[in-house]
Amino acid sequence: TQTTRPQRILAAVQKNATRGDPRSVVKAIDQFCRHKEWAMNVGDEKGCILDSVVTEVNPATVLELGTYCGYSTVRIASLLPSHAKLITLEFDPGNAAIARQVIAWAGLADKIQLVEGASGDWIPKLKEKFGIETFDLVFLDHWKDRYLPDTKLMEECGLLRKGSILLADNVICPGTPDYLEYIRNSPRYKSQYFKSHLEYTKAEDGLEKSVFLG
Numbered sequence: 001t002q003t004t005r006p007q008r009i010l011a012a013v014q015k016n017a018t019r020g021d022p023r024s025v026v027k028a029i030d031q032f033c034r035h036k037e038w039a040m041n042v043g044d045e046k047g048c049i050l051d052s053v054v055t056e057v058n059p060a061t062v063l064e065l066g067t068y069c070g071y072s073t074v075r076i077a078s079l080l081p082s083h084a085k086l087i088t089l090e091f092d093p094g095n096a097a098i099a100r101q102v103i104a105w106a107g108l109a110d111k112i113q114l115v116e117g118a119s120g121d122w123i124p125k126l127k128e129k130f131g132i133e134t135f136d137l138v139f140l141d142h143w144k145d146r147y148l149p150d151t152k153l154m155e156e157c158g159l160l161r162k163g164s165i166l167l168a169d170n171v172i173c174p175g176t177p178d179y180l181e182y183i184r185n186s187p188r189y190k191s192q193y194f195k196s197h198l199e200y201t202k203a204e205d206g207l208e209k210s211v212f213l214g
């Protein structure tokens with residue numbers, strides 16, 4: 001019977017990466033997706049921009065919307081300080097099951113809480129469920145038409161504080177026009193566009209980094 005692309009990505013990690021070595025997990029996925037099968041990981045080029053933002057923010061609390069196979073989850077978690085916590089939301093149970101194994105292979109399970117379900121349902125519950133006050137960093141990488149409503153929902157739920165950073169993938173391709181329009185024109189955010197390329201391709205894409213001003 002046919003395997004899924006996430007299952008093939010996990011197999012590539014288990015074959016080519018060293019257990020407990022997050023960088024080798026990231027490298028194995030990038031090699032597979034560049035040379036064997038494209039997949040919608042943030043990838044190595046945008047991944048370097050992600051790394052620099054994570055290092056600069058040095059967050060104690062991170063929310064990732066859109067786990068997929070756990071590539072960016074592992075990339076972020078490998079850079080976090082020892083007591084930091086990353087909560088990652090994944091809608092698709094099949095993807096979540098693969099991501100759990102990728103995260104385990106990287107040896108980062110103790111830093112990461114993977115939650116299965118829809119952002120609209122979970123965002124209002126994160127405070128009570130995980131004892132979170134606010135997020136220092138949010139990485140948006142889920143359904144592109146959910147970036148704006150979920151940003152507004154995070155504001156309403158008091159999950160953002162003065163200085164919280166939102167980092168959004170794919171603001172050009174596939175594109176998040178309503179989110180960009182809102183975040184770039186809102187007096188409550190200061191935004192910066194990092195031009196890059198769609199993972200493993202020459203097409204333009206980029207990350208939008210926005211600071212919540214309170």
Ligand SMILES: O=C(NCCCOCn1ccc2cnccc21)c1cc(-c2ccc(F)cc2)cc(O)c1O
Pocket residue numbers: 040041042065066067068089090091092117118119120141142143144146169170173174198199
């Ligand atoms: O679609 C993309 N990502 C989203 C996945 C579903 O996310 C669903 N999902 C995950 C948590 C979660 C929580 N609540 C609701 C939905 C929730 C996505 C797509 C492309 C892409 C670019 C060009 C193409 F020709 C084809 C695809 C690239 C990317 O980097 C992406 O991130």
Ligand SMILES: [Mg+2]
Pocket residue numbers: 040041042141169170
């Ligand atoms: Mg993406």
